[in-house]
Amino acid sequence: MRLTWAQPEDLLAHEFVQSAAEGKDVTSVRERWIAAGGDPAPAVSGAGPRPAPPALRALARTLLDELAALPCPAAPHEPDGWDEIAALLPAAPVLPRPGADRTLGAWTGRAAGCLLGKPVEKIPREGIEEILRATGRWPLDRWFTAVGLPDDVAARWPWNRRSAPASLEENISGMPEDDDLNYPILALSRSRCWNGTTASSPPTMSRSSGWNSCLPGGCSPPSAPRTGTCWTRARCRKRRRTSTRSANGSAR
Numbered sequence: 001m002r003l004t005w006a007q008p009e010d011l012l013a014h015e016f017v018q019s020a021a022e023g024k025d026v027t028s029v030r031e032r033w034i035a036a037g038g039d040p041a042p043a044v045s046g047a048g049p050r051p052a053p054p055a056l057r058a059l060a061r062t063l064l065d066e067l068a069a070l071p072c073p074a075a076p077h078e079p080d081g082w083d084e085i086a087a088l089l090p091a092a093p094v095l096p097r098p099g100a101d102r103t104l105g106a107w108t109g110r111a112a113g114c115l116l117g118k119p120v121e122k123i124p125r126e127g128i129e130e131i132l133r134a135t136g137r138w139p140l141d142r143w144f145t146a147v148g149l150p151d152d153v154a155a156r157w158p159w160n161r162r163s164a165p166a167s168l169e170e171n172i173s174g175m176p177e178d179d180d181l182n183y184p185i186l187a188l189s190r191s192r193c194w195n196g197t198t199a200s201s202p203p204t205m206s207r208s209s210g211w212n213s214c215l216p217g218g219c220s221p222p223s224a225p226r227t228g229t230c231w232t233r234a235r236c237r238k239r240r241r242t243s244t245r246s247a248n249g250s251a252r
Contacts, residue, residue: 004046008060013042015067023073029063045122110184111175118163118178119144127157143169 005011012033019026030040036059039048052060079085098106120128132138134153135145146154146168159168166176175181 002047002051007047007051008057008064009038009052010043010047012038012060012064012067013040015064016040017042019067019070023075024067024070026067026070029066029070033059033063111181114178114180115167115172115175116143118167118176119159120157121160121163123157123160131157143167143172145169 016026016030016033034040036056038052038056038060051057079088120131123131129138130153131144131149132140134150135148137145144167146159146164147170163176165171166173
C-alpha cells in the first residue's frame with residue numbers, strides 16, 4: 001500500500017512548487033533530482049504510481065532538508081512571528097451563540113456537500129460535465145449516479161474507487177467517513193473525549209497524536225461507510241469501558 005502525502009519522493013515535487021512560490025531559488029536542487037531520475041511533476045493524488053528505489057528516496061529526504069534550509073526573501077506583508085501576524089488581524093467579530101438547529105444545519109450542509117463530490121474526486125471539470133450530461137443531470141441538481149452511464153464514459157472517467165460504493169445516489173446510506181469531516185471531529189474530540197475520559201485534552205497535544213489516537217488515517221471503522229456512525233464517540237465509549245475494567249479489575 002502506498003500512502004498519499006507521505007513518501008519523500010512524492011512530497012519533494014510539491015515542495016519545489018511551494019518553495020518557488022515563497023521566492024526560493026530551487027533550480028539547482030531540482031536539477032539534481034531530475035539528473036538522479038526523479039520526477040519533478042507533482043502527483044495530483046499525493047502519491048506517484050511507483051515507489052522510488054531506496055537510493056532515490058534517500059536523496060529525496062536530503063533535498064527536502066536542503067529546500068527547507070534555503071533562505072526566503074523578506075516579505076513584511078507575510079510575517080512568520082505570531083506577534084507580527086496578530087498585529088495584522090482585524091478585530092474579532094462578536095457573533096451570537098448558535099442554537100442547536102443552526103449547528104445541526106451547518107453540520108448537515110457540510111456533510112451533504114462533502115458527500116456530493118466524493119465520487120468525482122480528482123476528476124477534472126470536463127470529465128464531471130461529460131458524466132453529468134451522459135446521465136441527464138447537467139447542470140447538477142442532485143447526487144451523482146452510475147445509472148445510465150455509458151461504458152466508454154465510465155472507462156474514460158472512472159469513479160473514485162473508495163468513494164463510489166457509498167456516495168452515488170443508488171447506494172447512499174448516511175455519510176461515509178471522509179478526511180474533510182475527520183478534522184472537525186478531531187477538533188471536537190480534543191475538548192470532549194480524549195484518552196478515554198471526558199476531560200479536555202492537553203493544550204500541547206499535537207494534531208498528529210490526536211489523529212493516531214482517535215482517527216487513524218486509512219483505517220475506517222466497518223460501520224462508518226454505510227451508517228455514518230461517529231467513530232470518535234464510539235471509540236471513546238469503548239476506551240472508557242476499557243479504562244473502567246482496567247481500574248477495577250473486572251467488567252462492569
